[in-house]
Amino acid sequence: MHRARARARPARAGARRLPVGGRHGDRSAAAREPAPRGQRPHARRRRAPALDRDARRSDRRARARPRDGARHARGAVANVGLVPRDLAHAAGARGALGVVSAHKEIEDDDKRGALDRALLWRLIRFARPHARAFALSFGVLAVVFALELAGPRLLRGAIDGPVGDAIAARAADPAGFDPKPHVRSLWWWAGAYLAVTAFGFLFRYFEVAQLTRAGQLVVHDLRRQLYGHIQRLDVAWFDRRPTGGLVTRVTSDVDSLSEMFTTGLVTLSFDLVKIAVLLVVLFWLDWRLALIVVALTPVLIGISMVFRGGAREAHRLVRRRLSEMNGYLQEALQGIRVVQMFGREKLVSERFAGHLDRYLKANVRTIFLFALFFPAIDWVVTLIQATSVRLGGARIAEGELSYGLFLQFWFYLAMLLDPIRELGERYNVLQSAFAAAERIFGILDTKPTLRATELAHEPAGALAHEPAGVLARDAAPPRALEGPGHVRFERVSFAYPSGPEVLSDVDFEIPPGRTVALVGATGAGKSTIVNLLLGFYEPTRGRILIDGVDLRELDPRAWRTRLGLVLQEDFLFAGTVRENLVLEREHVTPAALERALIGSCSDELVAKLPGGLDAPVAERGATLSTGERELLAMARALAGAPRLVVFDEATSSVDSATEARIEAATRSLLEHRSALVVAHRLSTIRRAHEILVLHRGQLRERGTHATLLAMGGLYAKLHAMQFHDEPPVSVPQAPASPIASPTASPTAR
Numbered sequence: 001m002h003r004a005r006a007r008a009r010p011a012r013a014g015a016r017r018l019p020v021g022g023r024h025g026d027r028s029a030a031a032r033e034p035a036p037r038g039q040r041p042h043a044r045r046r047r048a049p050a051l052d053r054d055a056r057r058s059d060r061r062a063r064a065r066p067r068d069g070a071r072h073a074r075g076a077v078a079n080v081g082l083v084p085r086d087l088a089h090a091a092g093a094r095g096a097l098g099v100v101s102a103h104k105e106i107e108d109d110d111k112r113g114a115l116d117r118a119l120l121w122r123l124i125r126f127a128r129p130h131a132r133a134f135a136l137s138f139g140v141l142a143v144v145f146a147l148e149l150a151g152p153r154l155l156r157g158a159i160d161g162p163v164g165d166a167i168a169a170r171a172a173d174p175a176g177f178d179p180k181p182h183v184r185s186l187w188w189w190a191g192a193y194l195a196v197t198a199f200g201f202l203f204r205y206f207e208v209a210q211l212t213r214a215g216q217l218v219v220h221d222l223r224r225q226l227y228g229h230i231q232r233l234d235v236a237w238f239d240r241r242p243t244g245g246l247v248t249r250v251t252s253d254v255d256s257l258s259e260m261f262t263t264g265l266v267t268l269s270f271d272l273v274k275i276a277v278l279l280v281v282l283f284w285l286d287w288r289l290a291l292i293v294v295a296l297t298p299v300l301i302g303i304s305m306v307f308r309g310g311a312r313e314a315h316r317l318v319r320r321r322l323s324e325m326n327g328y329l330q331e332a333l334q335g336i337r338v339v340q341m342f343g344r345e346k347l348v349s350e351r352f353a354g355h356l357d358r359y360l361k362a363n364v365r366t367i368f369l370f371a372l373f374f375p376a377i378d379w380v381v382t383l384i385q386a387t388s389v390r391l392g393g394a395r396i397a398e399g400e401l402s403y404g405l406f407l408q409f410w411f412y413l414a415m416l417l418d419p420i421r422e423l424g425e426r427y428n429v430l431q432s433a434f435a436a437a438e439r440i441f442g443i444l445d446t447k448p449t450l451r452a453t454e455l456a457h458e459p460a461g462a463l464a465h466e467p468a469g470v471l472a473r474d475a476a477p478p479r480a481l482e483g484p485g486h487v488r489f490e491r492v493s494f495a496y497p498s499g500p501e502v503l504s505d506v507d508f509e510i511p512p513g514r515t516v517a518l519v520g521a522t523g524a525g526k527s528t529i530v531n532l533l534l535g536f537y538e539p540t541r542g543r544i545l546i547d548g549v550d551l552r553e554l555d556p557r558a559w560r561t562r563l564g565l566v567l568q569e570d571f572l573f574a575g576t577v578r579e580n581l582v583l584e585r586e587h588v589t590p591a592a593l594e595r596a597l598i599g600s601c602s603d604e605l606v607a608k609l610p611g612g613l614d615a616p617v618a619e620r621g622a623t624l625s626t627g628e629r630e631l632l633a634m635a636r637a638l639a640g641a642p643r644l645v646v647f648d649e650a651t652s653s654v655d656s657a658t659e660a661r662i663e664a665a666t667r668s669l670l671e672h673r674s675a676l677v678v679a680h681r682l683s684t685i686r687r688a689h690e691i692l693v694l695h696r697g698q699l700r701e702r703g704t705h706a707t708l709l710a711m712g713g714l715y716a717k718l719h720a721m722q723f724h725d726e727p728p729v730s731v732p733q734a735p736a737s738p739i740a741s742p743t744a745s746p747t748a749r
């Protein structure tokens with residue numbers, strides 16, 4: 001029923017599958033068609049066995065809505081019925097506010113059936129580089145434990161020695177009893193006890209400091225490796241996952257491992273050693289009383305086993321709810337302009353409150369679970385203590401035990417029961433860490449499918465601690481770039497996974513020094529061609545050749561350094577103008593940067609900014625206008641002295657002065673360079689050496705501006721929509737060729 005409704009309302013589903021860096025207009029047929037049964041977003045998922053009632057109801061409502069994880073706010077706003085898609089896109093927001101359940105996409109990577117032992121060994125593997133620090137921590141713990149053992153022994157010596165002697169002497173001769181010798185002896189025992197305690201405090205400080213430092217080093221390395229691995233994954237992998245969920249992986253999930261490494265793993269290991277040593281000592285002191293502890297130990301183990309399954313699932317649910325909440329919050333903040341413009345603050349707040357409620361209930365469920373677990377452990381501990389007092393007191397009354405020995409036994413028993421009681425807390429920490437580790441290893445076990453050559457040439461040591469089997473397929477060494485950069489698309493077809501083809505047998509070439517423009521309606525496949533050329537995707541059929549070498553055989557980083565990329569929505573980082581233009585590229589010198597500013601007509605813009613090149617830039621360039629961001633994007637591309645310019649022209653309207661500067665910058669950008677231009681302003685490409693007209697993923701027309709106008713085909717219609725009375729520009733004549741089929745390209749021949 002839900003699937004029927006989803007198919008009946010394609011306008012509300014609205015989400016479009018986009019390559020990263022692709023334009024809003026490249027909506028392929030793959031995005032409009034329903035996904036196969038096994039991949040539909042509303043398909044039944046494996047669920048936790050103990051979700052709360054409200055969470056189940058919310059999930060049912062979420063499945064009833066058509067959703068496909070759209071990343072743009074125009075689709076999101078349309079999903080909640082606020083405004084048509086074109087107006088939503090004009091608002092400029094990017095958050096998928098109407099698709100709450102899109103954040104559950106990331107949960108598909110969770111390793112549900114991973115064994116605790118396997119997880120533990122993988123986590124220990126990350127600690128190996130810091131084994132010396134952990135060994136030192138273990139040694140400090142041993143010293144602290146030895147000092148703790150010395151304390152009760154000194155108390156026993158004081159009670160059975162001076163105190164016992166004083167009691168016996170007073171009983172034997174009350175009138176002539178002199179306590180001073182016994183008191184002087186007690187001062188020695190008290191001083192020794194204070195000294196042991198003081199050393200214990202000192203070494204405990206080193207214990208905490210060393211353990212925390214060692215654990216934080218492991219967490220630092222793990223977080224760094226996780227983020228580095230995420231950066232190596234294919235762009236298509238990010239298309240299916242909300243940013244907020246990935247942020248949760250790198251931050252909150254890794255933080256959950258921090259306590260395990262700082263106070264959990266080493267302390268738990270030493271607690272087991274401590275329990276074994278104390279059991280031996282207790283049997284040595286009095287084996288009858290020690291049997292009480294041994295007899296009740298299976299009860300403690302049984303309680304832990306009962307709560308084991310529930311604890312893991314409870315922590316999984318908490319991590320899942322936190323990921324969903326962070327993902328929704330991140331998208332809601334990105335789309336704040338759309339939210340405020342259409343007065344949807346209340347709606348968004350209510351939905352965020354729903355995420356908060358589900359996260360709260362997951363936490364409360366965990367708290368209630370362990371609120372039963374810890375008292376159960378304490379009850380067994382109290383039972384052991386009470387039984388020891390009963391039997392020990394009886395043996396003292398019978399003269400079989402001394403007061404000092406029983407006091408020593410009692411202190412050692414308390415020292416034994418403390419780690420037993422804390423085993424429950426350590427178990428809680430481990431379960432939380434294992435739940436987070438499943439999610440983290442779900443990413444680390446994801447293998448890149450496209451950029452294996454890039455992985456094979458990471459700097460030495462970058463992957464030193466990465467588990468075996470994480471890297472992508474073994475690849476031959478990448479081939480060097482030697483030629484001038486002649487680009488050729490040879491019968492290239494492309495389809496997104498489980499979708500129809502969005503490009504079909506596309507043939508064209510970009511000779512060195514020539515400008516080729518792509519023109520077509522929304523969804524024709526222009527941005528898909530750009531993403532294929534950048535190496536973000538691989539063709540499903542055909543080849544992309546660079547100087548006769550398949551692009552898949554080249555080092556993608558070396559190839560991209562030759563490109564100058566200008567997207568219609570170029571990303572600016574929070575920082576300074578200089579940092580955004582240089583992007584840590586060593587070959588971008590101050591002189592090259594100055595030439596790029598002049599060539600892109602951005603020098604006047606930068607001069608007006610307070611601080612010039614060192615002027616601050618807000619996140620995503622929010623303090624700059626659309627035209628200013630476009631000019632800086634051109635300057636960034638020119639600064640790298642690219643051989644090939646990929647220019648995805650912006651669609652936003654700007655004032656006349658800015659428009660003139662952009663056109664001048666575009667001419668400078670394209671001059672004497674190979675260029676692939678995705679054109680929206682047809683005035684930009686009138687002087688292009690070849691214009692390719694795309695329609696539904698196929699090349700339909702090709703030629704120069706004048707010859708295409710003379711044909712009166714698709715290009716002429718597009719031109720008429722933008723320029724009604726303007727005469728055509730005089731350009732070199734070349735024959736135009738209508739392409740009846742995608743295989744009829746003269747380039748292909």
